[in-house]
Amino acid sequence: MLQFNNSYIFVRKNLRRISQQQLKTFGAILIFGSLGFLTVEYANKDLNTVADNFGIDCSEVRRYKKAGLYEESRRRFKDVIVHYKIINLKDEEHNIDLRPFLNCLDADDPYLAHVIENEMLLPPAPNNSEYNLKNPGRKEIVNNHQALDIMEMVYKNKLKNGFFVEAGAADCEFSVSLPLEANYGWTGILVEAVPGFFKHCKKVNRRSYLINTCLGTDTHPSFMEFNMQSSGTLDEKKKTRAMAGFNSNSKSKKDVYTIQCFPLESILSALYNPVVNLFVLDVEGFEFAILRAIDWSKVNIEVLSVEVDIAGVLMKDSSVEIIRDFMKSKGYQRFTHRNDFNPSTGKNLNDLYVRHDIVELYDVVQLPDKSTVDDPYLDGSFYDVV
Incomplete structure (x- = not known):
């Protein structure tokens, strides 16, 4: 009953x-x-x-x-x-x-x-709760160039209490959305598939929803092979590997597990389809698979920050150009994140996409690189992927 x-x-x-x-x-x-x-x-x-x-x-x-x-x-x-x-x-x-x-x-x-x-969905921690951070510097927006661009280049430091979705939230500390949450009152949904990372997320006291899953690449929920250690090798000579993600060229199955992924629309529907002021998509080379699975007529996403530097390396029918053309077809204008160069790949890590009406509303223009605080905690290479 x-x-x-x-x-x-x-x-x-x-x-x-x-x-x-x-x-x-x-x-x-x-x-x-x-x-x-x-x-x-x-x-x-x-x-x-x-x-x-x-x-x-x-x-x-x-x-x-x-x-x-x-x-x-x-x-x-x-x-x-x-x-x-x-x-x-x-x-x-x-x-x-x-x-x-x-x-x-x-x-x-x-x-x-x-x-x-x-x-x-796990509910947010109370707004008056204290963060439990290993590195408190991560909540400062000056230490996160993506978050800084969102507020300075797009929203002109005016948008309070915004809403985000961050897919690939890792430990919820090494997070684009944390400074927005801590300093501007934003909330949102932190999506992380790796159980060990998610376990840490629950300890951080983020003021946002948590969900231990992955965004899907289909129009309905689906089972996917997920490598909890690495989605694949990026450079055979340098022996560099991506972080955990959808399984691609792994030679070993010992770290590969079947998990269930859900469409972005499904997760947003669970919260009555809010306006998404920022969608952070960092899923180790499979960003395009998720983007093309979205029914864009059923979501309201203003800004996206999308990792693109390894597009086409692990997912073969993707590339930086394919992602950029796709986002243009959906009505978004591309901007360049400042201070975003990745020396390992020789490319910028992420693209910033702003929907045309938001470009006009906030008079968004490209800003030149600027110096930020040199924060050693922004280097994610120390992670133990679990």
Whole structure:
């Protein structure tokens, strides 16, 4: 009964912002919500049914949903939680959950938003809580050139209480959004897939939502192979590797695990689709895969800071030029981040994209490089990837 009441409240809160077609889907929430969950324990070596989505046929689920056969769906399908454990380099145990039924839902499905909101998102720390930072200098905006450009070049230090999404949030200290949160009252969503990093994120007391997942490369949730150590080798001669990310050219499978990724729209829908003043996308070479999966008609993103220096190295159908042309087609103007040169790749690390209406509203112009405080904590090479 309690589960039904919670679903009813959820429907009431969203009633004014949904279409008639979506109302039918909300009916499914009440039915699927009454199913309860089956939890299945798996070892990673036993995840041999990922390819067939653990026996749940998404084409069948979609066919029943389209026909409105919710009672039949109730008898045939379960929102099963497949649970398994991984061990990191520090011999710490972490849990990973897979929910194959969710892979059958569209990005804007209300039941999917309900699950993310109530079972996956961790709420922000109170605004009056103290940060628990190993390196307090990281919250100073002068020490973060990306955050500095967002406020000086774009928003002219005027935007208070903004909203961000940071994908690839690492330990939530080495973070573009931290100075915006600490000094300008911003909040948002910190997305981090690596369990060890996420464990640290929970200790930092960020005043933003946390979610232990990855942004997906499809229009619905999906299972992805994720390398918890490195998404691939960048330079064979120099033996340089990217940080953790989608698995590409790894020769070893010992650090590769199956995780479930979610579309950006799904995560935003869980918070009632807020305006995103800044989207930070740093996913070790697979940025374009995420960008092209977004339904841009269903999100409101003003500014993006996108890592581009290894575009095309690990994801072969990507490149800096492809990303720039794509963002231009979506109505964004590119600017150059200041003080952003990466000597390892010989390129700028990130591109700054500002939607045309925001360029006009804030009179955004390119600014020249300027000196910033030399903060040794901005070097992320010391990370133990877990």
